[in-house]
Amino acid sequence: MQPFHTLTSHLILLPYQDVDTDQIIPARYLKVTDKAGLAEGLFASWRYQADGSPNPDFPFNSPEARIAQFLLTGDNFGCGSSREHAPWALQSWGIRAVISTSFADIFRNNALKNGLLPVQVSAQNLARLFHLVESHPGAQVTIDLPSQSVTIPGGTRIPFPIDPFNKTCLVEGLDQLGYLLRFEAEITAYEHSRRSFAGVAESS
């Protein structure tokens, strides 16, 4: 997993709340057996018009979007299905962090497993960031994971929370399966303590 320390970038503003994973990557793009090329399907139904041409009004078709590594969006981002293709597609586009007031549980888990940073800010701070991008589309901010802050032009720092375990994994680029595999002995002992796995989770 690519580590995340400090990154300065433009933002793509997607000013909607409740953006669901069917919009992030429609189901017709899920027939792949690998993770390659998913950027093609990213927001496909919004990025393209009915005739297949790019929708000029959609934020991902703006000049900044090509180089932006942060997505700024409304409440409850990533609701809906469990498809990990959603963070894969965002990363495949080049997005490294998503800033919102809240994330759906499964999306947040999936993002963290892949080194895509969910940055949760207050409604007031989100509004401030929306205003920043609306008035200065070329504005850049700095996300500093070790200090858990977003620094906006002018130097104001917006704090964000993250649990210590996921923070360590992201900063060090730690792979969580590698961590889990260290507990082989404990897992085996737990299995031996169980009388049965046929629906009886009773400790003996």
Add this chain to the structure above:
Amino acid sequence: MEQAHTLFDKIWDRHIVVQQPDSPGLLYIDLHLVHEVTSPQAFEGLRRRGLRVRRPDLTVATMDHSTPTGQLELPLVDQLAERQIRQLETNCREFGIRLYDMQSPERGIVHVIGPELGLTQPGMTIVCGDSHTSTHGAFGALAFGIGTSEVEHVLATQCLLQNRPKTFQVNFQGRLRDGVTSKDMILALIAQIGIAGGTGHVIEYSGDAVRLLDMEARMTLCNMTIEAGARAGMVAPDDTTYEYLAGRPSAPQGAAWEVALRYWRSLPTDPGARFDRTLDLDVSGLEPMITYGTNPGMGIPITQPVPRPESMTEPSHKAALEKALRYMELQPGRPLLEHPIEVVFIGSCTNARISDLRQAAGVLRGRQVAPGTRLLVVPGSEAVRRQAEAEGLDRIFREAGGDWRYAGCSMCIAMNGDQLQPGEYAISTSNRNFEGRQGAGGRTFLASPLTAAASAIFGRITDPRTLL
């Protein structure tokens, strides 16, 4: 006196293998369900690391999302879908996993066959790379959807790294009136608390109204819990649960059944146990529910008008409603009743079990689907299909002018060719009305099988109570 625990607490605590400070716990998984869409990259990950599947005996696979409903034979016209299905066959062979393939009489939607086969049992931890895994909570199991990285974690270690969620009790009181179902209960709950109302929580459904539901209705309730943003939904097991399970192929038998029953009976939430949140809802006045917007929280009683954006106090909610109504091309303040529909879909892990099909057939018996309206009935599993055919339900659907198919997810996710055309309106018994969910440009009204069947007859949104 011992401390009082919730159903969730009891299952969680028994399944924690390791809990270190400042770290998520290692949660042991009793049953891992696998399907073709969210697993290939996980198996590839195992191969890359040279890992095996730790407990193939606790892992079960089926194919449902991208499978056709018009044929059971390979090859498929869709070469990508074909490759995904073949990849699952290869992965299951290589790693020794039981697979219900296209030719299997037990194949079906993963959340329909788990309970049907008796794999889903009280007290278990169950996961699948699919958000509607919450369905299995109807049995008093802790069941939730995971992503593909986590699928790989469970394949390799039979464990997941999990932070303990919060608990939320939803207490449904009262008696449902005729024509109102558990689909309407869950749509009403989501309309009330919103699609992020359950985020970070596991919901336990309790109360008289839940006790009166049969297992299939409880599955519908738990299935759509994810649409309220919650991790999982649960119903404490009771005699209804045990009666459903007894004699199913993978359920314990003989002495093992007695041992299991003793454990299961210890699971219900103790009196006085505390939840992080509670909500009481009276269902006695509940009407059939229907969605008007582009997420499952945008629902109203079927007799009510579409909400007006100006009635919203929060500017972001107003904007969301305006965006949804633009996509749906609906007028605020107007009723949804009588709104024309082109397609009726009866299917999905939410409402394609035998009781759902019986309800829909009960409405359609001796009646015709309106000209210009397409009815698609897709059973949740091949076992449901055979049962429905044995009861003559397929004949009722066909004679009404409907299309009767093989089992699969079908038009709920529109990956297999069953889909809406741009601009079409559908009434659907599935779980998501997101933009384009049932086909690019398609527009979905979510409702119960009764409401869907009644609407098929008129080609317009219809209150099923007018036909009962």
